[in-house]
Amino acid sequence: MKYIYFLSILFFISCWSKPEEIIIEDPKVVLERAYDTLFVGKERYISDGFDFPVGKPNAKGYYNAQGFLTNHHLGDDWNGLGGGDTDIGLPIYSVSHGLVTYAGDAGEGWGNVIRVVHKLEGQGFFNYVESLYAHCDEITIEEGKFIRKGTKIGTIGNADGYYKAHLHFEMRHNVALPLGGGYAYDYEGYLNPTLFIEANRKIPMFN
Numbered sequence: 001m002k003y004i005y006f007l008s009i010l011f012f013i014s015c016w017s018k019p020e021e022i023i024i025e026d027p028k029v030v031l032e033r034a035y036d037t038l039f040v041g042k043e044r045y046i047s048d049g050f051d052f053p054v055g056k057p058n059a060k061g062y063y064n065a066q067g068f069l070t071n072h073h074l075g076d077d078w079n080g081l082g083g084g085d086t087d088i089g090l091p092i093y094s095v096s097h098g099l100v101t102y103a104g105d106a107g108e109g110w111g112n113v114i115r116v117v118h119k120l121e122g123q124g125f126f127n128y129v130e131s132l133y134a135h136c137d138e139i140t141i142e143e144g145k146f147i148r149k150g151t152k153i154g155t156i157g158n159a160d161g162y163y164k165a166h167l168h169f170e171m172r173h174n175v176a177l178p179l180g181g182g183y184a185y186d187y188e189g190y191l192n193p194t195l196f197i198e199a200n201r202k203i204p205m206f207n
């Protein structure tokens with residue numbers, strides 16, 4: 001009996017002192033590693049700088065109707081200077097070279113959404129950033145395609161009549177975030193798109 005008692009104590013201690021190690025990797029790290037593989041041999045699609053998603057170049061003819069964090073907004077709302085629906089059907093451009101990771105209808109309130117990841121390769125603060133273009137009238141690019149900066153990827157829309165036409169545009173430095181809701185109190189992982197683009201017109205390694 002004593003022996004069994006001793007064994008059970010020993011068993012308890014061994015379990016207690018050596019807990020099974022469960023390593024949960026950061027989804028962002030896992031995803032970035034997968035993107036590293038996809039970008040092998042695709043050097044011409046590594047980002048060399050950023051421009052605005054409308055009015056190439058420099059958002060000419062457009063204004064930002066609702067900037068980042070205004071009313072807890074997670075992006076910028078780009079509108080044509082003509083106002084209303086005057087910008088419907090006008091082109092949306094990829095803000096930099098990258099890989100299209102999503103292009104499709106994301107449902108009510110979002111409409112057509114395009115998501116592009118941009119590899120920065122550790123230049124500056126991030127290995128990757130993501131750009132997201134929402135409420136598109138048309139999508140003119142396919143998921144899985146590598147694209148160059150300034151490529152037309154879609155057109156400005158109103159999410160099936162949900163809004164007056166505009167481009168809801170987000171940028172994130174956490175490339176593993178879900179689509180989200182466009183507004184939130186927690187903006188961890190998001191970038192101020194305008195500030196980011198202005199600070200990264202040219203990325204030093206390639207210029």
Ligand SMILES: [Zn+2]
Nearest residue numbers: 076077168169
């Ligand atoms: Zn918006």
